[in-house]
Amino acid sequence: MYQRFRTIAEKYPDRIAITGEHHSATYRQLSEEAATLASLIPEGAVVLIALPGGPHFTAIQLACLGAGAVAVPIPDKSTPREIRNYLALIRPDWVVTDAIDNSRAFTDSPVTLLCLREEEGGGAISEHHRVLIWAQVMDSRTIPDFPDPHGAGLPPETAMIQFTSGSTGRPKGILLSRDNLRACLENSHAFLAGFSGRDIFCPMPQFHAFGNAVVLEHLLNGSPVHLTNRFVPGDDLRRMTDYACTGLFCAPNYIRLLMQLNVLTPENLPALDAVCMGTAAADQGLIRNLREQLPDADIWLRYGLAETVGTLTRLKIPAGKTLSHPGQVGRPVPGTEIAPGLLRPDEGPPGEIRVRSGVVGLGQLSEPGHWTPLANEAGFFATGDLGYMDEAGQLHLRGRISTFIKRNGFRVNPFEIEALLRDIPGIHEAVVVGIPDPLSGERIVACAEPASEVPDTPALMKICREHLSAYKIPQRFMAVEKLPRNPAGKPDRPAIRSLAG
The missing domain is CATH 3.40.50.12780 (ANL, N-terminal domain)
Incomplete structure (x- = not known):
């Protein structure tokens, strides 16, 4: 992959490769930055990327491919709570952020911090952390005494960890080779x-x-x-x-x-x-x-x-x-097979789509250093x-099949929002559902069963903004005296969805 990019860059050195709102890079510029970074990042290092999309993000991801490191992109606007959830699954060796102040939530363990810009103020960075500024790295091209990677316990062929919503309220890390x-x-x-x-x-x-x-x-x-x-x-x-x-x-x-x-x-x-x-x-x-x-x-x-x-x-x-x-x-695109047995509407209920393809990831992180394969013994992945x-x-x-909510193209895990709401004094139980919406796909509605007086909507919205990314924030909050429950005593999501709709 990295050599393929280098070949393209040599063929079109002066062609624009990538732009963001404020930065752009030609293939030559992107190749030079990626090569510099690749020469510094140790093989096997876990590199957490918390940057807006654009040339810098792309350079560090290409550098990871060139160095044999593992790229781990996360939203650059992640809240401290969300960052803690990511760090519960991985221990990064490098953290790449926009500014030093934005890196402080990542500093519970020794890491190398690579920042696009340097800002004064904010709390102190631990003496165990190495702080690098992007422009200085590009000028010096050397970092003496770089520490060895922590050792992540990942398959050696891992090139990337793609985080997505998990069924337990925490994100799940998909291992990609x-x-x-x-x-x-x-x-x-x-x-x-x-x-x-x-x-x-x-x-x-x-x-x-x-x-x-x-x-x-x-x-x-x-x-x-x-x-x-x-x-x-x-x-x-x-x-x-x-x-x-x-x-x-x-x-x-x-x-x-x-x-x-x-x-x-x-x-x-x-x-x-x-x-x-x-x-x-x-x-x-x-x-x-x-x-x-x-x-x-x-x-x-x-x-x-x-x-x-x-x-x-x-x-x-x-x-x-x-x-x-x-x-x-x-x-299916070439190289992709869909398992037979899916019934048409006139034949019976729809079945789960199972696929076999070289694009199916290696596995899913269940805890640091431990992962389970995505595909079964026959090579099929249940989607x-x-x-x-x-x-x-x-x-x-x-x-x-699942309860995930699709909003504006993002897969939102209701359990993550529910876990936050249950921690709020006055809320006994919370269930979050998606309601069809012609503009966004689904609206997020949070239904709360009170233990005492539930905070009003502005207060709930404020708490959600502090702890959740913007696309996860409910558009509506409902106080329900007693949430519908199924015979097992668990919240009845279909009934609650009807109530919220």
Whole structure:
């Protein structure tokens, strides 16, 4: 993977490789920074990346590939509570952040802190920590007496840990190998070749599985990638126009927002000829409205998971066409097999989708140094998604087995929010559910059973903002005198969802 990037960089040294809102890098610049960092990071080191998407994030991830280290991206706006949850599973050797002050939550154990900028003020950094500033590292190119990695107990082929929501209220760490990353490129070779050398725009966070895959896939095929870390429609439109972006890779909700503003038109974006959506199902109404605004563009729908690098199935909706069936996500990409036995709607209830592919991750971290394989002995991974295959070999999604909430392309774990709410004085029990929403996919509704007087909505919102990322914060709080329960005495989620809806 790293050598492939170096080859592309040598071929197109002066071509823009990647941009963010405030920084850009050519292939030569990105290659030089990645090479410098790769020469410093020890093999096997665990490198936690808490940066906004863009050139710096990409340079450190490429450096990890070159050094044989393990890249661990997390949201750059993670709260201290969320950081503690990540650190309960991994012990990083390096932590890369925007500024020194932002690194203080990571300093419970000795690490090397690499910061983009230096700020005065804040609490002291432990004397056991080595603090490096990005520009100084690039100038000196040497770090004497670098400590050996802690030893993470991970499989030696691990290249990356992708965090996603877990069923216990804590995130789960998916172990991805170099072979997984290579399979991602190989399985989508024909699709990616169609974008080679063409600029694309991606508003998905780079720490997100989809956003990260888009960057690596296209960067290693010679396509300049333009990222944004916040939704500012005017800026996004300007950058897509300035760079003559031909492809837009995003979540369905991003398309809905642009269409509401009536800016997603050929007049505003004359170079745009392809839209690719992932992270959540796109409904027929959305595709129909998008087709009205972009009649000549190709529309692609992608199905993938955090546990699988890149794409499992892909559907092309050519110019002039719309989505023929709800939940349709296309045929498996080359190198991917879907286990037989999925029943069509007229044959019975939907079954769980199981896949076998080189993109299925190695395993899942259950505790530090301990992991369990994702695939069974036959090589199939149970996705947790329900669906069926039609006569033409197209996969159709029919929902999920689990209780995860899909909001704005993010998979939100209700148990994490519930655990926070139960710690609040006055709340006896809390259940968080997702309610269908045409704009965001699902609204997050928190239902609380009081033990005494429950704090009001502003107070609850304040607590959630302090401890949760923005996309996890409930849009509505409900006080319910007695939550519905099933015969086992557990909260009845379907009944509570009906109550909240």
